[in-house]
Amino acid sequence: xxxxxxxxxxxxxxxxxxxxxxxxxxxxxxxxxxxxxxxxxxxxxxxxxxxxxxxxxxxxxxxxxxxxxxxxxxxxxxxxxxxxxxxxxxxxxxxxxxxxxxxxxxxxxxxxxxxxxxxxxxxxxxxxxxxxxxxxxxxxxxxxxxxxxxxxxxxxxxxxxxxxxxxxxxxxxxxxxxxxxxxxxxxxxxxxxxxxxxxxxxxxxxx
Amino acid sequence: xxxxxxxxxxxxxxxxxxxxxxxxxxxxxxxxxxxxxxxxxxxxxxxxxxxxxxxxxxxxxxxxxxxxxxxxxxxxxxxxxxxxxxxxxxxxxxxxxxxxxxxxxxxxxxxxxxxxxxxxxxxxxxxxxxxxxxxxxxxxxxxxxxxxxxxxxxxxxxxxxxxxxxxxxxxxxxxxxxxxxxxxxxxxxxxxxxxxxxxxxxxxxxx
DNA sequence: TATATATTTAATAGAGTTATTAATTGAATG
DNA sequence: CATTCAATTAATAACTCTATTAAATATATA
Numbered sequence: 001x002x003x004x005x006x007x008x009x010x011x012x013x014x015x016x017x018x019x020x021x022x023x024x025x026x027x028x029x030x031x032x033x034x035x036x037x038x039x040x041x042x043x044x045x046x047x048x049x050x051x052x053x054x055x056x057x058x059x060x061x062x063x064x065x066x067x068x069x070x071x072x073x074x075x076x077x078x079x080x081x082x083x084x085x086x087x088x089x090x091x092x093x094x095x096x097x098x099x100x101x102x103x104x105x106x107x108x109x110x111x112x113x114x115x116x117x118x119x120x121x122x123x124x125x126x127x128x129x130x131x132x133x134x135x136x137x138x139x140x141x142x143x144x145x146x147x148x149x150x151x152x153x154x155x156x157x158x159x160x161x162x163x164x165x166x167x168x169x170x171x172x173x174x175x176x177x178x179x180x181x182x183x184x185x186x187x188x189x190x191x192x193x194x195x196x197x198x199x200x201x202x203x204x205x206x207x
Numbered sequence: 208x209x210x211x212x213x214x215x216x217x218x219x220x221x222x223x224x225x226x227x228x229x230x231x232x233x234x235x236x237x238x239x240x241x242x243x244x245x246x247x248x249x250x251x252x253x254x255x256x257x258x259x260x261x262x263x264x265x266x267x268x269x270x271x272x273x274x275x276x277x278x279x280x281x282x283x284x285x286x287x288x289x290x291x292x293x294x295x296x297x298x299x300x301x302x303x304x305x306x307x308x309x310x311x312x313x314x315x316x317x318x319x320x321x322x323x324x325x326x327x328x329x330x331x332x333x334x335x336x337x338x339x340x341x342x343x344x345x346x347x348x349x350x351x352x353x354x355x356x357x358x359x360x361x362x363x364x365x366x367x368x369x370x371x372x373x374x375x376x377x378x379x380x381x382x383x384x385x386x387x388x389x390x391x392x393x394x395x396x397x398x399x400x401x402x403x404x405x406x407x408x409x410x411x412x413x414x
Numbered sequence: 415t416a417t418a419t420a421t422t423t424a425a426t427a428g429a430g431t432t433a434t435t436a437a438t439t440g441a442a443t444g
Numbered sequence: 445c446a447t448t449c450a451a452t453t454a455a456t457a458a459c460t461c462t463a464t465t466a467a468a469t470a471t472a473t474a
Contacts, residue, residue, distance in 0.1 A: 040423090043423065043424080044422060163375065167366075167370030178328075204406070204408070239430080250453065254451075257433085
């Protein structure tokens, strides 16, 4: 409603669609609802994006890439020790998931229910991490050889980090409801887990 | 089709519905499809369960309870040390998630998208864990006081265990596709992570 | 201003969904 | 065997959703 002059209709549709898709997923979101919330005719959604699939993919690919690029944005950590670097990675990843807390579920559900999506993004993703991985991998190996860290693969470290960070936000709505936490208590748990994830992982690396 | 004599139609509908709901979630599953796969008329699904919601809730509640009861089925661990007990819990939980690998996603999506469900199950769930928690909690505290384990709450331990175990199966389909793992390689990763989760958690508990 | 182009809307076809109803078939029992 | 009740089906009402089309309106351009 009357956003028209502030920003383009196309943009308004994109933003509203993103919000609703993140909230309800692809299947439960209708172009009719998007139009209603934007305050425009339903046909306009199809005028700009032709199909609901198109609209979804536009948003999804953009978010998905953003998500992964943020994860692997590890510049300016040169001077840190491996463990400090790792601490920083865990915390940045945590913060990034926290500020996009509905995205992991969307990625997981849409991929497991419409797997064709994967092929589109496969090659785009395979490119990103390689350089960074090699660098970190070398450092990790050096620490292991020096006996300062137990033998472990970088892949395991990444899986652990990602698992802990995303699960917190996947489980929080359910667990918080079951054990009746209010908003402040939930934020407290989130803050506490942010520290715990670092402690847990770093502690576990001791030989 | 022609399952009719081997088991009741009602049962066949339940089982087929369960399979399809687990695969595609509530929204993407239609009673028409369930009937088609069972090999019966679509009205029959409604004859036995009246509404799609009813059918789903019947299945969902049963699975949900089963899931949680399995998790907290910790009898016959009396003679073990705390760490051995913990190892056993992590591994049992892992095995249970592995053999119900599509259930966590269903629980998470249906709860975050149709939260009314939660209230139905809230009190049923609050009852279960208390006894077990108190026992384990006491043992954990004893270990901490004795200086054999770093200070940590049982809640944190449980969250970590659940997070790691369910995330593996949530992420595997995506990650496995992106880095192109075949079925055997995936099983290998799963086996490896089963050990890693135990190592990781037990290691991290050292003071 | 006249004309072309882009944006927006109303209307609707066509497909699919849930749920109900009435009719049909099957099984069981007196 | 006839009757009763349960199981099953065919038909369909009432929706909702996506996508398209043609008409209306706004904007830009010459």
